[in-house]
Amino acid sequence: MKKIGVFVGSLRKESYSKKIAKVLVSLLPSNVEAEFLDTGVLPLFNDDLDPNGVPEWNHFRSQLDTLDGLLIVTPEYNRSIPGALKNAMDIGSRPKNHFNGQVALVVSDSPGNAGGYGANHHLRQTFTTLNITPVQQPEVYLAHVNTIFDEHDMIKDERTVGFLQSAIDAFTQLLYVTSLSTSVSDFLENSTDPLSLTLGDGHYYHKNDAGDIVAEIKFNFDTPGALTITSTTVQPELQGKGIAKQLVLKVIAMAKAYQLKIIPDCNYAKSFFETNKDYADLVQYR
Numbered sequence: 409m410k411k412i413g414v415f416v417g418s419l420r421k422e423s424y425s426k427k428i429a430k431v432l433v434s435l436l437p438s439n440v441e442a443e444f445l446d447t448g449v450l451p452l453f454n455d456d457l458d459p460n461g462v463p464e465w466n467h468f469r470s471q472l473d474t475l476d477g478l479l480i481v482t483p484e485y486n487r488s489i490p491g492a493l494k495n496a497m498d499i500g501s502r503p504k505n506h507f508n509g510q511v512a513l514v515v516s517d518s519p520g521n522a523g524g525y526g527a528n529h530h531l532r533q534t535f536t537t538l539n540i541t542p543v544q545q546p547e548v549y550l551a552h553v554n555t556i557f558d559e560h561d562m563i564k565d566e567r568t569v570g571f572l573q574s575a576i577d578a579f580t581q582l583l584y585v586t587s588l589s590t591s592v593s594d595f596l597e598n599s600t601d602p603l604s605l606t607l608g609d610g611h612y613y614h615k616n617d618a619g620d621i622v623a624e625i626k627f628n629f630d631t632p633g634a635l636t637i638t639s640t641t642v643q644p645e646l647q648g649k650g651i652a653k654q655l656v657l658k659v660i661a662m663a664k665a666y667q668l669k670i671i672p673d674c675n676y677a678k679s680f681f682e683t684n685k686d687y688a689d690l691v692q693y694r
């Protein structure tokens with residue numbers, strides 16, 4: 409299991425960057441756990457207050473020490489990164505570098521054409537001194553972010569979701585590759601996810617080589633504040649490999665990122681939540 413910290417450069421309640429971060433967390437494999445870190449609660453960095461720091465800084469620094477990687481989604485402010493994000497990077501860099509050796513995926517966004525290119529590269533500039541290794545490819549500059557979401561904060565265009573999935577896959581690979589000699593196949597063998605899943609409108613699914621959906625979990629947002637799982641289907645040839653569980657874990661990760669409850673409305677999901685009491689807090693029954 410790897411743990412990543414999710415940073416959102418914007419403090420705005422309806423931030424597009426925050427919405428993108430939630431989608432990205434929904435695309436993580438089940439062997440990567442995400443924790444959102446709130447940079448808005450951090451008092452401004454002042455060197456005079458170290459080494460003892462202030463309680464918020466100390467808590468943040470101890471959170472950083474538990475992480476393997478960073479997922480940073482940021483808008484561009486005046487061709488650079490927002491102050492709250494820079495403040496967090498400065499606090500995490502002292503008195504010792506709490507980012508040392510971490511890997512990161514940088515996603516920049518803008519309602520404009522350039523997708524926050526300036527912010528993306530200013531942020532990468534700090535990575536050199538902080539010894540953070542970023543995903544190099546794909547580079548993610550999301551333009552026109554004010555047009556990409558539906559009413560549930562899901563991204564409308566499956567090609568955009570597919571592109572973000574490729575960025576998450578590269579990030580996950582970087583998280584798990586501990587030396588240059590580790591091959592991609594070693595990484596794949598270490599992955600706990602039996603199948604690659606695609607996020608579509610109201611479902612996660614896997615298609616076989618013939619293009620048929622062979623594993624699928626469907627959900628809807630019909631009940632305010634909740635995700636309802638309406639079906640979980642795995643074709644007979646794939647049964648017994650833990651795929652149904654993988655499908656439900658995907659929806660659980662999404663529900664956590666979006667702070668929604670889960671209504672299990674199909675037999676598999678019902679029995680999953682009856683057996684796995686660890687998720688009891690998430691479940692809402694009709």
Ligand SMILES: Cc1cc2nc3c(=O)[nH]c(=O)nc-3n(C[C@H](O)[C@H](O)[C@H](O)COP(=O)(O)O)c2cc1C
Pocket residue numbers: 418419420422423424425426482483484485486487488517518519520522523524
């Ligand atoms: C102080 C400030 C500076 C900005 N500068 C830029 C900029 O340099 N480039 C850009 O593309 N957008 C700029 N914008 C517009 C932001 O990209 C836009 O407000 C975006 O929605 C903010 O991200 P959020 O939705 O995650 O809060 C700026 C916005 C603010 C508030």
